[in-house]
Amino acid sequence: MSPTATPGPEPADHSFGDKGSGDHGTGDKGPESADDLRGFLSGEGRLSPSDVQALYAAQGHEVLLFLMGLLRNRELADEALQNTFQRVLEQGHTARSESLKGWLFKVSYHEAMALKRRQATQDRVLRKYGDREVRPFDSHPVSESELRLVRDEDLARLREALNQLPAEQRQVVERRIDREQTFAVIAQELKLPLGTVLTRMRLALEKLRRQLRDTNESP
């Protein structure tokens, strides 16, 4: 317990969805819902390991997705996630003036940026001395561990939504995501203006995103 901690009451408008898988931290010690977590933060002293575990169960999945979006690399995202919850363990009790989720995002953001800078420095040094071929930062083949980030029900809804897309929109999505072509290349190959390709992609993603949101918001 840290005697210097000065916890205050959690603001009433704090809300964070409990979208975690629920398979971690559902034991008898830790809190199981966001309200429980809020109650923990209003207490004094550092968070116990079981509290952090519960927090991980509730928010870890979303934080990992956020880190994947930032880092585009599963290994780095895992490392950043670990560092983030290490910070939660050390300083989580100080998160009182803002929402816990926002605080988590902020901490994970800084961890990701630090990793990104470190990775960039390493790549620069390796390129300079040519010790080995540097893997492009964006390359992240889909692995088994990544598959766990995606829920089966999401995939089912997504397949359904993809089948309902107009052919020209689906074509652009497929070329961008599956063939990993840039929008410029897609526009060139389809002999379309770049703006048209971007519009088709945007419209398609809007529909797909709506489907995924419906999946996640449904009980």
Added chain:
Amino acid sequence: MTTSSPTTNDLDWLAEQYVLGELSAEDAARFEAALADSPAACEAVVAASRLVLSLQTVGWAVPTTTTVTSPAKELVGTAHPTDRRSGRLGRQLVAIAAVAACCLVLVLAWSPVRPTTADRQVRAEVIQARELMDHWRGGRSFAGPLIASEEDDEAADLGDAAPSWMLAAVSIEKQKPAHPTDEDDVLEDN
């Protein structure tokens, strides 16, 4: 592209472009800076990341992911997978396959019917050899040329190209013996 007070859709689209790595370095840096203070932008990144990862693992159907080159494959690749369209697509594929099969059959059937120049020459030589054998068996003399020499070929060519008086002169010269006979001497004396 700007990150100042975007609407929700703009923010989502911006986040998706960021996750896909489509933003320029300047725009990406600006968006990352906005992430530090904007939970909404962070939520948009989460949603974009979930969507992109799901799309990457959704397992695109084989017909739409194959690298299509032929027209038939392109039809498969771009078709919308509804029943009505797939039925039309199937009929188109069957028609293309039928036309291709017909062309193949025609090519195969046509090629052995037309003998080549070499085939014709071989057949003529066989016929000539059979005639020769018949004559030998019957003890008769063979009137035709046994083997076509190059001179015969040249004569045949000349027959086509040279005038008749020239050929007549050549034939007289050929009949003239190497040593003059007595009759020749008489004629010279006269």
